[in-house]
Amino acid sequence: MSTGDTFKVVICGDFAVGKTTFVRSFLDEDQVLLEGYKPTMGVDIGRKKFKLDEKVLTFQIWDLSGQQSFKSIRPQFYSRTDGVILVFDITRQQSFSNLSLWLEEIFNKTNRIPIVLVGNKLDLISTTDDIVSFQDAEEYANHISSLTGIDTPYIQVSAITRQNNMDPFISLGKLLIEK
Numbered sequence: 001m002s003t004g005d006t007f008k009v010v011i012c013g014d015f016a017v018g019k020t021t022f023v024r025s026f027l028d029e030d031q032v033l034l035e036g037y038k039p040t041m042g043v044d045i046g047r048k049k050f051k052l053d054e055k056v057l058t059f060q061i062w063d064l065s066g067q068q069s070f071k072s073i074r075p076q077f078y079s080r081t082d083g084v085i086l087v088f089d090i091t092r093q094q095s096f097s098n099l100s101l102w103l104e105e106i107f108n109k110t111n112r113i114p115i116v117l118v119g120n121k122l123d124l125i126s127t128t129d130d131i132v133s134f135q136d137a138e139e140y141a142n143h144i145s146s147l148t149g150i151d152t153p154y155i156q157v158s159a160i161t162r163q164n165n166m167d168p169f170i171s172l173g174k175l176l177i178e179k
């Protein structure tokens with residue numbers, strides 16, 4: 001449920017894929033109205049207003065801890081979620097394989113909501129051969145779309161260099177406005 005143009009967005013993905021770095025890079029962008037970013041038990045909550053197609057959206061961003069120790073308390077954080085950004089590390093295949101576990105958790109706790117798939121650490125793409133290919137990830141995004149009935153974009157980013165780092169939020173914002 002959303003109040004006006006305020007949306008609750010949950011960031012999911014394995015430990016160390018770069019979720020916190022990614023969210024902070026979004027919250028720290030210029031012209032941001034940053035209203036607070038407070039660490040709590042297993043979740044960080046940030047808030048940001050931004051303009052999209054002449055509309056002002058407020059994202060309340062919940063950055064879930066991917067640590068196993070928080071798994072049991074995590075499900076309660078999905079309540080009233082409007083959209084999900086699902087993050088994996090393109091240099092760590094395991095974080096890609098584990099997406100199915102995240103989807104299971106998300107589908108258990110939410111209704112049909114937009115999901116954006118993000119492959120992080122794009123800056124490391126040339127440092128290893130063992131990367132998750134764009135094609136494989138895009139196919140997985142299509143698989144998610146077929147499950148939700150809503151388009152799931154796949155976007156590669158670097159939270160460190162900030163390459164494409166705004167795009168997932170913009171894509172999700174568009175999906176949420178359209179919904």
Ligand code: GDP
Pocket residue numbers: 013014015016017018019020021022066120121122123124157158159160161
């Ligand atoms: P989280 O557990 O998913 O929140 O991951 P963190 O944001 O804590 O990041 C885990 C590690 O990956 C940290 O050492 C980050 O500096 C690093 N990291 C995060 N994003 C990137 C990225 O885009 N590129 C590179 N090279 N390192 C990153």
